[in-house]
Amino acid sequence: MTDIHTIKSYDDELDQLRAILSEMAGLAEMQLANAVTALMARDIKLAEKVIASDKKIDFLEQRAEEKAIEVIARRAPLADDLRELVATIKISNALERIGDYSKNIAKRTTVLVNTLPIRQISVLPEMAQEAQRMITDVLDAFIQRDSTRAVNVWARDERIDLLYDSLFRELLTYMMEKPQIITACTHLLFIAKNIERAGDQATNIAEIAYYVIEGRPMKDARPKRDDTAFARASKDEQPHPDQQDSAS
Amino acid sequence: MTDIHTIKSYDDELDQLRAILSEMAGLAEMQLANAVTALMARDIKLAEKVIASDKKIDFLEQRAEEKAIEVIARRAPLADDLRELVATIKISNALERIGDYSKNIAKRTTVLVNTLPIRQISVLPEMAQEAQRMITDVLDAFIQRDSTRAVNVWARDERIDLLYDSLFRELLTYMMEKPQIITACTHLLFIAKNIERAGDQATNIAEIAYYVIEGRPMKDARPKRDDTAFARASKDEQPHPDQQDSAS
Numbered sequence: 200m201t202d203i204h205t206i207k208s209y210d211d212e213l214d215q216l217r218a219i220l221s222e223m224a225g226l227a228e229m230q231l232a233n234a235v236t237a238l239m240a241r242d243i244k245l246a247e248k249v250i251a252s253d254k255k256i257d258f259l260e261q262r263a264e265e266k267a268i269e270v271i272a273r274r275a276p277l278a279d280d281l282r283e284l285v286a287t288i289k290i291s292n293a294l295e296r297i298g299d300y301s302k303n304i305a306k307r308t309t310v311l312v313n314t315l316p317i318r319q320i321s322v323l324p325e326m327a328q329e330a331q332r333m334i335t336d337v338l339d340a341f342i343q344r345d346s347t348r349a350v351n352v353w354a355r356d357e358r359i360d361l362l363y364d365s366l367f368r369e370l371l372t373y374m375m376e377k378p379q380i381i382t383a384c385t386h387l388l389f390i391a392k393n394i395e396r397a398g399d400q401a402t403n404i405a406e407i408a409y410y411v412i413e414g415r416p417m418k419d420a421r422p423k424r425d426d427t428a429f430a431r432a433s434k435d436e437q438p439h440p441d442q443q444d445s446a447s
Numbered sequence: 448m449t450d451i452h453t454i455k456s457y458d459d460e461l462d463q464l465r466a467i468l469s470e471m472a473g474l475a476e477m478q479l480a481n482a483v484t485a486l487m488a489r490d491i492k493l494a495e496k497v498i499a500s501d502k503k504i505d506f507l508e509q510r511a512e513e514k515a516i517e518v519i520a521r522r523a524p525l526a527d528d529l530r531e532l533v534a535t536i537k538i539s540n541a542l543e544r545i546g547d548y549s550k551n552i553a554k555r556t557t558v559l560v561n562t563l564p565i566r567q568i569s570v571l572p573e574m575a576q577e578a579q580r581m582i583t584d585v586l587d588a589f590i591q592r593d594s595t596r597a598v599n600v601w602a603r604d605e606r607i608d609l610l611y612d613s614l615f616r617e618l619l620t621y622m623m624e625k626p627q628i629i630t631a632c633t634h635l636l637f638i639a640k641n642i643e644r645a646g647d648q649a650t651n652i653a654e655i656a657y658y659v660i661e662g663r664p665m666k667d668a669r670p671k672r673d674d675t676a677f678a679r680a681s682k683d684e685q686p687h688p689d690q691q692d693s694a695s
Contacts, residue, residue, distance in 0.1 A: 371629055
């Protein structure tokens, strides 16, 4: 009886932790959507709301970490369960950083709002929507222990990277043609970079999830990327582990 | 006897973990120094060496995490020790990311090497040197349990932020005056951003160290920053926890 009770309430604790992660992922997705909507609509009130709401994600990250440490200390779990709990801490950290990127987009929006070369950024919502879907899907993959779905999310990041690359080149062209919009365009570059980094965090989570589910690194399972584009150094401040030779 | 033996070898294990972190910090500092030297000297061989050497830091991060999980699983430490072990995982993750930034600088250098407006970037080595010192000092603070030193490192990040801000404005001016160097300047912007983010990671580590040493968040102890510069949205893709209302 005691054993069953112990096992059940350990599962309950894991469920609580997963619920915090789900809530964080939902908030991270919403914050990114709102940040980009605020930018496109030049809605400074919404941008300020995004800035203020980031605190919630920070708070949840702290709660996830405290809860995970408490469970580890009390339960002394074996290595596999321990790995899952440590993964929880790492995933909550990644989600918190996605929140930071959205906040940064919102801050740049409050600066940009009157100078925005609006026609030039239609690709940003497309990038953001893909990143949002990746955040939701990768957390489902972790919670449902679906490693195939984790690999699938990982692979989709390439689309964001390609959109970022083409936007980067486009913005350079605009800046050369119209020096008076250079300041606005550099903010847009950093905004695009933030979305691209949100996608990178989703792939990070995909790799963490895969490792926990399968007990081995994802590099053996995932599709090969094109590693030849060495000149694409405008990306990868957050390169994916095991992707060290790609300069994409 | 057994207890003393157990305690001693637990300390040995913590020492091993600290040694891995020290090695990582040494490598991270060297990689940043080499990346910026390669950029300034247009030394493509050195840049390629930096790119290749990033693997070492990645490897050490994995080792630190595995070792920490192994120690937790075997020793079932109490909450305080557990917090320190989890802090070790987080610090190794932060150092690995500093390694990524250096690699990214090196990749951009391989692209920039023939088009570099070299006179414009003398502030970059200054930023990098400050970041390097912060990395060394913050790890010493963690290992020697010196919370005053951790606060001191945290405060020094402001200097890097100010250097970044002035460089950002300077590069904008150059781009407006000379459209043909816009591409090179945007790479320099991202390079400066990477150095600034390395400084942010050092402040992250300072906060993690402070929490482990003092058992409470650093926000109560550290000097106040100026939170009024709301327009400085060009920074903080990685804002410091508890600094949520600053847009610097």
